[in-house]
Amino acid sequence: MNLINDLTLDFVQLARIGLAGRQQDIQLLLQRFSKKYNNDYPEMAFSLSELLRESPSKSTPLRKSNSLPLPVDIDSRLQLIKIDGAVLDNEIILSKNIEESLNQVILERDKIPSLAMKGLHPTKSILFTGPPGVGKTMAAKWIASKMERPLLVLDLAAVMSSYLGKTGNNIRYVLEYAKNMDCVLLLDELDSIAKRRDDSSEIGELKRLVTVLLQEIDDWPSSGMLIAATNHPDLLDPAVWRRFEMVLEFENPSIDKIKEQINNLLFQDLGTESITWSEILSFNFLGKSFSEIERQINLYRKSAIIENVNLVSKLEMAISTKNMTKDDKADFACALYKSGVVSQRKAHEITGVARETIRKRATANKKN
Ligand SMILES: Nc1ncnc2c1ncn2[C@@H]1O[C@H](COP(=O)(O)OP(=O)(O)O)[C@@H](O)[C@H]1O
Ligand SMILES: [Mg+2]
Known part of the structure; x- marks a missing residue:
């Protein structure tokens, strides 16, 4: 009788902890x-220890921890999300504003009880906007790694099926799935939904789809972390x-951030000389995205x-002054020289502008 009593109590305790989602306690x-x-x-004891052996450790939290299979598209059976x-x-390079906001989001998670006492909850949904290749997806990864959670990615461009009604269901599956899991969910390319609006025959379906999305965002639990990214925020409802x-709002890097990135990328090959080269090359990359810069720099590294x-010889060849006017070239040479990391001679070698011209221009600029 005592044994049954024990069993009953243990069963209830297990259920309680299971419902609270405390996986480590369940294992214990x-x-x-x-x-x-x-x-x-x-027999039961043996089965339990077998289960424990198969169950995931902390280092592989997701693979087996959730017995639910990953959500798939009903017709194609293709997986809807990527882990x-x-x-x-x-290393991710962030503007000051974005870095501060993201850090706050992470810090809030350590203060949940204090926040709750004042009726506040930690930030649970963030929208990243900005052109391609500036770190939106990367920032979502960064948050997931800081929170020590896996990142689940729903690429909406891939999921938008020809039947919008079905897309609504797919979105619902994924959000329901992610809600029940300690993860960061990224809705990538969110604007893909809105892009369909051009086609007037689908306006009704599309409205329904947006409604599904709104409901799901509203129902998103505050323990979760929902991030959406879009290149075209203007298209969003x-x-x-x-x-x-x-x-x-993510943006293409400023000249200082370009230098930081080039320096990071070249440091392992060039050591401290990478600073000089980040100064020299940064001018070539103004207006480019982080991912374009990375691709180009890695191309140089690979071809070397x-x-x-x-x-270095590759980089020297890469500096392109071909399309510059004579005046721009002189400006560039002067800027290189004035950056302090390139000698007058080097600036001349790189740009072909006479040293005398560089010197004159540099002193003339100083007077202005
Ligand atoms: N802010 C950044 N700092 C460092 N590298 C970056 C940054 N943004 C982009 N990159 C590089 O470009 C790649 C693509 O960036 P990604 O985050 O996918 O851009 P987005 O999602 O904004 O289109 C990244 O994997 C990374 O190598
Ligand atoms: Mg992206």
Whole structure:
């Protein structure tokens, strides 16, 4: 009788902790039970210890922790989401504003009880806007890694099926799935939904789709983290915008951030000389995105390896003054010289502008 009593109590305790989603505590309890009931219920004890052996450790939190299969499209059976557990290849470079906002979001998570006492909850939904290649997806990864959660990505461009009604269902599956999991959910290319609006025959369906999305965002739990990213914020329904608690505008890098990125990328090859080269090359990349800059710099690095030549010689060839007017060239040479990391001679070698011209221009600028 006592044994049954024990079993009943343990069963209820397990249920309570299970419902609270405290996975580590469940594992602990199961370990205890497997020992405790080993004599009286050896088969059960064995099954429990087998389960524990298969169950995920902290380092592989997602793969097995959720027995629910990943959501798939009903017809195609293709997976609707991608799990991105990868660590960041490069350090993320953020503008001051964005860095502050993201840090606050992370810090809030450590203060949930204090926030709750004042009736506040941590930020649970963020919209990233900005051109391609400036770090929106990367920032979502960054947040996930800071929160020690896996990143689930729903690429809406890929999920928009020809039947909008079905797309609505797919979105619902994914959000329901992600809600029940300790993760960061990224709705990438959110504007893909809005793009369909051109086709007037679908306006009704599209409205329904937006309504589904709005409902799902509203129902999103405050323990979750929902991030949406869009290259075309203007295409989004303002009602969707308003649902997000925080909107962050990502931009192409400023000259200082370009230098920082080039320096990061070249440091392993050039050591401290990477600073000089980040100064020189930065001018070539104004107006470009982080991902374009990275691609180009890595092209130089790769071709130096393939051709078995010094990277510096590749970089020297890469500086393009071809399309510059004579005046621009002189400005460029002067800027290089004045940056302090390039000698007058080097500036001359790089640009072909006479040293005398560089010197004159630099002193003339100083007087202005
Ligand atoms: N802010 C950034 N700092 C460092 N690297 C970046 C940054 N933004 C983009 N990159 C590089 O470009 C790649 C593509 O960026 P991504 O985050 O996918 O851009 P987006 O989602 O804004 O289109 C990244 O994987 C990274 O290598
Ligand atoms: Mg992206």
